[in-house]
Amino acid sequence: MKTRFAPSPTGYIHIGNVRSAIYPYLIAKQQSGTFILRIEDTDQARYVEGATELIEDTLKWLGLDWDEGPIVGGPSAPYFQSERKQIYHQWGKKLIELGRAYADPTPSDTIQEYRDKCNSEKIPYLYRNFRPENPPEWHEGIPLRFKSDPKARQWHDEVMGDMTAGPEVQDDIILIKADGLPTYNFAHIVDDAEMGVDYVCRGVEYLSSTPNYLALYEALSLPVPKLISLPHILGPTGGKKLGKRDGAKSVDAYRKDGILPEAMLNYLACLGWNDGTEKEIYNKAELIQDFSVNRIQNSGARFDETKLLWNNGQWIRKLVDENGIDDFYPRTLDFWPISADSYDDTYKKRVLAIIYDRLKTLSDLKDMTTYFFEKPDIHLSMITSNKFLKKYSEEELSDMLQTAIQKLEQTEWTADNLQTALNELLEQTSKKPAELFSIIRIALSYAPFSPALPLTLEVLGKNLSIARIHNTVTAIENA
């Protein structure tokens, strides 16, 4: 059992087309089959240097390891179409011998005239009505065309159901271009056959070309693989399919924004597919187990970044809660504020342990943890305009903080003791938690929010905590 992902190296993998990698991977793994990566680099004009590596990186990051393809090799190597030219030529010659392909010397401007003529007469443009009369012998340098055999065709698409098409959509498509390289239309059929691919999973945009492919399978006496057409992923607004030209972000960009591969895989797999239960969070193994082609939605699904962020938060908490901070910490290394560089892993892990349940993405660490690594700028307005604190005079605020300092100085520095000390302080000052805790919290962090006070104190340490409160007292008195 074999499936494949066959991208062309024209750039990064984006949100709109990852599913054509994810689904074949899941199908293959579910049946203990083989997942092939094949690079369809037959269009030299659109080839982008480095794109293959980008694609490979993204697949590896998502955990979609291929069993055959670049780097790993395999029985059907090579896996770059540009290196398989002779194979396509052989199959092309076979079609010529069968009388099902012909060399087409017609210049392209003549072809354009045919097309214009049909358009102006409002009749369908079909090249088979303009077949050259005495085609020359084929050789590289002239395009090779399929000699179509238009007739009613029917087939089954695993997602779209039973399909039919009439002869009007079947034509003499180009098999091999003038540059000697095959078109997608020809190459993918040859390769899938040579590589033993059983499932062809691709976007619905290929649905309307399928009758031509069926004609080709028939002419070559090849079995038709199972066909799976995936509906488009649509942009967040409007009903357009999400493509690069509409600003579809690369999967890699989300990685750099601190999205976990688990969340990306989970979210995308469930965008337009569900197993019929109310389960929302799936790991890769669960997806492999529960995935089913016949439950893929047959309408387009809008990409919702908000839900991806929610899913990512779920995964951050799940991974930390299940495997611990030590296990999760390495994933955060690229996301700390610059000022954290001079701190050791132990300290950063302690910060992570009290902040992780607020993260939506790993890049939130940058903004949410700076006060653990650098002295915060004092903005007294955060205190004086605070809804619980604005009723107090500067003197009262200063007193509150100084009482706190005295208490904290006598406290043994553990979160539990600090909690007890803070409770005693509440009684001693007869202030409300909202008042006392707010002012201490702000004095420590000057951040819009921070973890629970005893935890923040514990991680910051006794000296630093008390020093920061002192600084605020001084600032209030000098104000």
Add this chain to the structure above:
RNA sequence: GGUCUCUUAGUAUAACGGUUAGUACAACGGGUUUUCAUCCCGUCAACGCGGGUUCGACUCCCGCAGAGAUCACCA
């Protein structure tokens, strides 16, 4: 224009022809000793339209509308 596909709340989706049309995200409100978040509780919100078939239709059939895809020596 030809051909093809799709249509349940703002979004993603569930529902043997019989349910108060379920769930999640979002939004809004509330609770957990400050904040932000987590977690918990609650509120709002949907079967595109019109015909059939049927005792009964979100579900089956036909039309319409809307949306999308495709008509390359691109994939």
